[in-house]
Amino acid sequence: MTTDEKTSDLLVEKFQDLSNAELKSLSWGNEDCAEYYENIPIEELENFARLGGLEGGCDIELAYPYIKNTNTLVDVGAGYGRAIKNLLRIGYEGKIFAIERCSQFCDRLKKQYPQYAEIHNSDFLLSKLPVQVDVVLSLWSGISEFPGNYQYHVLTKLLSFLKPEGTLILETINHEVNPKNVFSQGQSYVAFSKYGTAYGYTPTPEEIASYAKQASAQIVDIINYETPTNRKRILYIIKLKN
Numbered sequence: 001m002t003t004d005e006k007t008s009d010l011l012v013e014k015f016q017d018l019s020n021a022e023l024k025s026l027s028w029g030n031e032d033c034a035e036y037y038e039n040i041p042i043e044e045l046e047n048f049a050r051l052g053g054l055e056g057g058c059d060i061e062l063a064y065p066y067i068k069n070t071n072t073l074v075d076v077g078a079g080y081g082r083a084i085k086n087l088l089r090i091g092y093e094g095k096i097f098a099i100e101r102c103s104q105f106c107d108r109l110k111k112q113y114p115q116y117a118e119i120h121n122s123d124f125l126l127s128k129l130p131v132q133v134d135v136v137l138s139l140w141s142g143i144s145e146f147p148g149n150y151q152y153h154v155l156t157k158l159l160s161f162l163k164p165e166g167t168l169i170l171e172t173i174n175h176e177v178n179p180k181n182v183f184s185q186g187q188s189y190v191a192f193s194k195y196g197t198a199y200g201y202t203p204t205p206e207e208i209a210s211y212a213k214q215a216s217a218q219i220v221d222i223i224n225y226e227t228p229t230n231r232k233r234i235l236y237i238i239k240l241k242n
């Protein structure tokens, strides 16, 4: 057994002793997941998207009725460009902004989509866009990469990118399903890997509804869906109350 594997085993033991409530209040932050994304080879993340059934853009296709007739969109935590690729594939013609903290993904996005997307290499919590947009995308469990007690602030920040009549499209796994290849307890999970540790907390529909309510917004549609590789996931369509 390598030192890495021993450390990983010790960490798993440590987490097994924690209750869901303790895991929920564990002191980790979104910034603790940054190392993982800086180090993981892009092909490996692409492969995770393929295994999860997201690579082909089934989420984008299901949300497209809320996207297709709009002029501006921001993909928040855009990764290596999975959503942008699928938006272009199905014919989205609006202006695309992408905000992504990880520089290796931004290098890829700038190389691959120079004429299609305006790339902002920054933490979205600190980002400002030159215009308010029609659609904000936060896909592949973006909000779950923040502790439960911080998710309301994340939702508020995502909504702040929108025009008053705009639409936030938020995507997570189904909270009743344990994410694969991670150690999970209840809604909390942690993934140990040689690239870094990724933590997460999957909100319930009730929690999303309560964050939205506090932020003067509301869920106008919930799309429960299953990816082509049979993973149960949820798309939340959220609008500001005018």
Ligand SMILES: C[S@@+](CC[C@H](N)C(=O)[O-])C[C@H]1O[C@@H](n2cnc3c(N)ncnc32)[C@H](O)[C@@H]1O
Pocket (backbone or CB within 6 Å): 030, 037, 076, 077, 078, 079, 080, 081, 082, 083, 099, 100, 101, 102, 105, 122, 123, 124, 125, 138, 139, 140, 141, 142, 145
């Ligand atoms: C699971 S990946 C999802 C990528 C993409 N949204 C998709 O659906 O394919 C999460 C991404 O969010 C980015 N991310 C996480 N926290 C961020 C933050 N605070 N600011 C900007 N990007 C962030 C990560 O670097 C990573 O690329």
